[in-house]
Amino acid sequence: MYLDLLNKQEQEDFLELARYSMGLNGEHKAEEEAILTNYKYECQLVEYIAHRQEDIKKIILTLKGSTKKVKKIILVELFGILLADGEVCEEEAKFVDILAEGFRIKEYEVDRIQRWVEAMNDIVQEGYELISR
Template identity: 55%
Template structure:
């Protein structure tokens, strides 16, 4: 939703973090893959191949030097993939808290980001149920 606001380097590093976040719960779920692919499309980086999965700490360090707006975008958008299965597991929570600390963003702000993404997901689900009332949907 907001990824177009990032510069090319931030977009690539965001995709690295998103791919890494997908593996935190031990599997790549179909919903996560769909969201990741939408991130790739939004970043206009269809040919980009993630290559920094073993050095994600370096990615975080680089992004921690970005402007405040970029850091907030990264966190909000990451919640999109973390909440693909409607829950944030312990490993995902530790990861997001590590990011928040590196980005110097208070935990209460992170909770606000999470609540906002959850609310947006609920609104999208409600929209589908209103539009496809009585039909089986895939969301």
């Protein structure tokens, strides 16, 4: 939704974080893969293949230098993929905490972002239900 506001390097770094976060619960679910594909289209990086998974700490360190707006966009969009299955597991929550701490985003802001993404997902689902009846 907001990935077009990131520069190309930030978009690539985001796609690496997204791919990494997908595996934190032990599997890559179909819903997550579909969202990642949408993210690639949004970034106009359809052919991008995550190849820096072992460098995730370096990617986080690089993104620490981004603006607060970029960091919040990354969290919003990551919650989009983390909530694809309807919940954030313990490992995913730990990863968000690491990001938030590194990004210097307060816990209440992260909670607010998560609530907003959950509400947005509910609204989108309700829209599909409305048009399907």
